[in-house]
Amino acid sequence: MIAEIGHFALILAFAVSLYQATVPMIGASRDWHGWMESANPAALAQFLLCGLSFAALTAAFVTSDFSLKLVYENSHTAKPMLYKVSGVWGNHEGSMLLWVLILSLFGAAAAVFGTNLPPRLRARVLAVQASIGAAFYAFIIFTSNPFLRLANPPFDGRDLNPLLQDPGLAFHPPFLYLGYVGLSMAFSFAVAALIEGRVDAAWARWVRPWTLAAWMFLTIGIALGSWWAYYELGWGGFWFWDPVENASFMPWLLAAALLHSAIVVEKREALKSWTILLAIMAFGFSLIGTFIVRSGVITSVHSFASDPERGLFILAILGAFVGGALTLYAARAGTMTAKGVFAPVSREGALVLNNVLLAVSAFVVFIGTMWPLFAEMMWDRKLSVGAPFFNKAFTPFMIVLAIVLPMGSLIPWKRARFLRAIRPLRGALIFALAIGLLVYAVSTGRSSIAVIGAGLGAWLIAGAVAELLHRTGSSGLSRLLRLPRADWGKAVAHAGLGVTFIGVGLMTAWQTEDIRVAQIGDSFDVAGYTITLQSVEQIEGPNYLSTMAAMKISQNGTEVAILHPEKRVYPVQAMPTTEAAIDNGILRDIYVVIGDAQADGGWAVRSYVKPFANWIWAGAIFMALGGLISLSDRRYRVAAGARRKSMTAVAAE
Structure with a gap:
C-alpha cells in the first residue's frame, strides 16, 4: 500500500x-x-x-x-x-x-x-x-x-x-545531485531573463547565491567521489579521468566560470551575454553527465549502464531544453548590451581571462571524454583517451589560472596599472618562490610537477592572505574582522585551491610504490618505513566474507600503526572488492593492499607512501567552506540599494 x-x-x-x-x-x-x-x-x-x-x-x-x-x-x-x-x-x-x-x-x-x-x-x-x-x-x-x-x-x-x-558512496550521490540539479536554478534564471529581455546587476545578484550553492555541493560531491576511489578501489589514485568523473567535473568548471562572470555583470553590467550562455551551458553539461551515466554509451565503474532507449529520452530532454534556451538566447542577443567599458588590464579583464581558461579547460575535458564515442560512430574505430592526454591538455590551463587568480583579485575595476596593482603581492611572490626552491632542492631527479604544484599552491594561499591584508589597509585586525563574508569566502576558496595544488603536485611526484609477494612474517622497507606481514585470516562480515591481513608499520624500530587491509567477497553477487588500509597523516599516508594468495603460500602485497595525499581533499573542504562563508554574506539576503532600485523599476513597468 x-x-x-x-x-x-x-x-x-x-x-x-x-x-x-x-x-x-x-x-x-x-x-x-x-x-x-x-x-x-x-x-x-x-x-x-x-x-x-x-x-x-x-x-x-x-x-x-x-x-x-x-x-x-x-x-x-x-x-x-x-x-x-x-x-x-x-x-x-x-x-x-x-x-x-x-x-x-x-x-x-x-x-x-x-x-x-x-x-x-x-x-x-x-x-x-x-x-x-x-x-x-x-x-x-x-x-x-x-x-x-x-x-x-x-x-x-x-x-x-x-x-x-561504502560510506563515501552513500553520501556522494546526494551531494553530487545537489550540485548537478542546483545548476538548474541558474538555467531557470537565465531563461526567465531572456524571456523578459532584461539582464542587469540585480539579476546577477539574484542568480549568484543559487550558483554558489550548487558549486559548493558539487565540490563536496566530487571530493567524496575522489576520496572513495582513493581508498576503495585499491589502486591508490585520486582521479582516473573516468568519463563519469569528467561528467561531474565539466559542470563544476563552468559553474566556477559563471560565478566569476556574474560578478562582472553585478559590478559593471558587462559580460551579460557570456554570463547567460554560461548559465545555459553549465546546466547543459549537467544533463550531458546524466546522459553519459544512464545511456550505456560509455562504460564506467560509476555508471548505470541502462538501455539505450532511456538514453534517447534523456538526449531528447537535453536537446529540448538546451536547444530551446540557445535559440531564445540567439533571438535575444541584441537586447543584452553591455554598459561597462573596461581596459584589458583591469579586474574585468582578469575575470574574462579566468572565464576563458575555465571554459576552454571544460571543452578540453569534453573532447577527451566524448572522442572515443565520436570515433566509433564516425569511423568505426575503438579509441581510448586516458590520463596522459588529459594531463597534458588540461594541466596548462590550470597553471595559467593559478598564476592569474591572486593578481586578478587585486587589480582595480575598469582600468589599472599592472605593476602598481600587484605591488601588494610582492611578499606572496617571494614566499611562493621560496617554497618552489625548497621543493626543488629536495626533489633532485624527480618530476618537476612537485615544484610547480607546491609553488603555485603557495602562490594561491599567500595571494589570498595578501588580498585580505591589502583590504584592511592600516586599520589592522578590527578592519580585517569586519570585512564582508564574501571577501573571506573568496580568500578561503582560493587558498583551498592552493592546498589542492600542493597535494596533487607533491603526491604525484613523491609517492613511493612497492609491489611484492610476501610470506607471513616477512618484513620489507618502503620509503623509510618497515612493513611486516604479521598474519592473514578469514573473517565473516554482515553480508560478506573477508580475507583480512594484519600489517605492522614501524619506523626506526618504533611501531607507527597496525593496518588491516581486506579482500572481500559478497556471496549474493559473487563479487570481490578491495579494501585498502590507510594510516592517515597530515604529511603522508601509508597505504597497504592485500591481494591474492600465491602458489608458494605467500600473498600479493602492494604498499604506497603518499606524501601530502590528504591535502587534496582538505583543499576541496576549504573550497566548499569558502562557498558556504560567501553564501552567508548578508548582502545575499538583504536587498541592497541598487537591487531595490531595479526592483522598483521592474514593478513600475
Missing part, C-alpha cells in the same frame, strides 16, 4: 509540475497577478508530493519489501541499514527520483526565499524550473518507474553492488 501511495504521489507531482510550468508563465505574460502568485504554492506542493514518493520508496528499502522489483534487484535482508537507505539511490530508478526531489527542493526554496524577486521574474523562474521537472517526471513514470511490483515476491533480494556499499 505504501508503494502505491508513493506512485500516486509521483503522478500528482507530475500533474502539479505541468500546472506550474504553464499557468504562472501565462500569468507573467498577461500580468495576471493571481496566476503568477500560484507558482509559489504549486512549487511547495510539488516538493511535498515528490518527498512523499521518495519517502515511500525509502520505506520499501528499509523494510526489505521485495515485492517491489527495484528493492529485489538492489537490496538484501543482511545488508547494513546505512546501505539499505543508500540503496534507494544506488540504482537508476531511485537515483532519478532523488534527482527530481532535489529539483523540486530548489524550486520550493526559490518560492520561499525569492519573495524579493519581481513577481514576473519569479513566476517565470518557477515555471521554467517546473518544466524541467515535468520532463523528468515523465521520464521516470513512463520509462523508469521505481514502484513496479513483482507478481511472486522472492524471499530475499539480489543485494546492492558491493562497490556502492
